[in-house]
Amino acid sequence: MTFSGALTLTDLNDFITPSQACIKPVEEVKRPEDYKEPGAASTAIHVDSAGSYYEVTANGSLNGVSSSRKLETAQISLNDCLACSGCITSAESVLITMQSHEEVFNFLSTNPPRTSPEHRIPVLSISPQSLASLSASLSSSSSASISISQVLRRLRVICKNDLGFTHVYDTTFARHIALLEHAQEFSERRAGTGSAENKLPMLSSACPGWVCYAEKTHAEMLPFISRSKSPQQVMGTLVKHWLGEKWGKKPHQIYHVTVMPCYDKKLEASRQDFYNDLYSTRDVDCVITTGELELMMRARNSDLSASVPDEERHLSPSEPNFDDLPELLSHPGSSSGSYLQSLISEYLTDGSELSTRTIRNADYEEHVITNKSTGNVVFKGAKCYGFRNLQNVVRKVGKEAGVQIGRGAAGRLSSVRTKRNMSSRGGKNAEVEKDKAYDYVEVMACPSGCVNGGGQLKSQITRSQNQDNAEETSEARWGDKEWTKRVEEAYWHNLPTPPPSPSFSPVSAETYDPHVFANEFARRILVDLCKPHNGAESAWRTRMDADAEKMRASLFRTQYRAVESNVVGLQVNW
């Protein structure tokens, strides 16, 4: 591009190449230099056929032998990405070496045998959205539909026999615990018993893309974001602490891999908060996507389309069994974790009614519970998916809570009178109630939520050829939408239907209700891990003694911190 003759260095960024290259500075450790001939020729860089870089002294040596030194490759770890705000959540485009299926293969092939004290137990935990993606994919290439419980059973065989995992779980029980803790946190916030920092509306925190975005660009949203751990990280706690103890293993003696619909889950697992300093290990050692799991199976020639014995066996045991984690617990609501629904279930009573309003499309819905007799709003929540809707939530929550939105915006417009909201609202109570602020928002960065995550298998609906440009585009869009719909169907298909409002009552011996059983299981885990004084009476939703509560916070909650941008300043001032 041609520069005009009068170009000066101002904040004229129209001329800067805008690609967001990674800006992580590469550190190089200077080695003591060899004695250099005065005036010796400088070195050159050569690239060999394997792509390695060598620094070569160009025929300058006295003995005529040119020496070459292999140069270090610059490494960008996920931690670098988390600490930087250069690019937002574009984990997919970052060179990810610490968490990939190659890394899992690498671990499995170098893991010492079971008899060795160095052996680490390989555990795989798969998300229900990943199972749904695999199920939709299998079903599209076969005459019969393959349910997610069949997929889980087949995976269990493949992961144990072909890949070498010792245990294979799904993450729905971890999600059950995450939902319990989530509801507990919400009731604390609502009662104002949490710390002053904890505000309403509470915003869900299971989507790492959203959390990462908020930390980098909307620090003012952080107090609203739920501190409860995501299902992945609860699973990490269960595997490394509770199951580990059952197996007589320390956290670092277990290698825990999760399979997720989303690349940003890799960032989540890499957070410093989930690193155990004592044992130098993470709660989740490696996260792979659904697509990467498929690559692994392909590399081992595993056939997920082949059925395995007993794959259609009924899921629920006839007797409650507290030896192994419950599997494939269905949580009605959304295919992204049912966070909103779990709260609705709690506040919806016989005396109240629920109304649902779709705003534009299913990615933005408002759910309002009103008291039938008084008409008062008891609870107002929303489900908000996709980057665009997320923007509106940030604006709305910021406005309602009276916080200034945006990075460094405070004082920016000090010289200008900022527009006030002049309109006076009608004094009628009903009007005011209608405008009641949200109590809770289930936020997900992907349109359609987690079933449509970036790590899922690609659409297998074939696109028709020979279309002109515009039609092809809409065809592709239709295909992707249709595919997401099928994954969504697979997600809900063939799961035992739980009662519409799962109750958190103690287990009853007569009928097997997976949720009641799961609650009792969760209660036992809480008691095992937190060791409250009044163990037997403790339940997930009761407050325990201070020490036990502290333990609960360390095991099932987390924290967020604003990432200061150091990038914008660098880029604009030249």
Place this chain on the structure above:
Amino acid sequence: MDSDVLMDHNTEFQLMQVAEFSNHEERVWHLAWNPTRPLLASCSSDKSVNLYHYDTTGKFEQATSISTGHSKTVRAVAWAPSGKTLATASFDSQVGIWEQEEPEEEGGAPGEWECTILEGHENECKCVAYSSSGTLLATCSRDKTVWVWEVQPDSEFECVGVLMEHTQDVKCVAWHPTEEILASASYDDTIRLYVDDPDEDWYAFQVLSGHESTVWSLAFSPCGKYLASASDDLTIRLWRRAAQFKWEPIGMLRGHDRTIFSVSWGLGNGDGENAGWLASTGSDGKINVWEMKAPENGTLDSKLIATLRDAHSVSDVNCVAWNPRPGLGDLLATAGDDCSVRVWRITGVA
């Protein structure tokens, strides 16, 4: 129709300077004529917006200067079709929406300009544009995205689309004159066209490729059948709407020997086959005006009718804009690196 126009030949029209303002302290980036009132707005690296008033005799004077509070360059300005609201796009990543306070008493002087801030872009916001109905606002940025906002009562805005189609810096957004079709131009050399899917989100229905370098500016023809794009490849390309969701190349104009930064498509003088006047400016400091004709046979003919060198002495000319108000279609304004805003009238050569 690659009309390799000869530059300094005698033309039928000439550009006469009507006014010149040098009130900005730094380069002037962009201009917007108010669609309903006799006002012209300019914005600058000095972070201010200046408003100029003109009367029926064509006399221009500076009306006011707004210190926007933006912390960096104000790169673009746009008026809402009502003429009451002004939007600013700044390198500080924010978009400002400006409305003048109602007069305290009836007939009194209007109050100060008040601002609502739209945030969302990651970094430098490059352009802002209102749809023809005024219900939608589009913005674009170096962060490669185009955002569509719905304008709601009480200065509220709802984001209705974040379009991540471009692979580089987005330089310009422009709305179709009557329909809700949005076009964006980028450093990735492409133009993208978007519409709303009422059941879903905004989406890109077509990519217009052909330019060999950055596309800096876009202008739909007043009739809405054509689109002009100006580029660093020294061409203006013309595109025709062939079907509801299909645009195709129909021609190319040459006439600049440095980057073309801005193109504006005015009503022209209303001749029979008239498709308006197209004006362009750029780094070569030149203003070119083409008369566009769309005869029955479906072609789009162009003729260079006026050209002016060194419009802002030796400086780049960053923006050109025709006055959109009826009966004033012979007025155009330019903004330059020499910190000046100039207004020109195109007149026939006697």
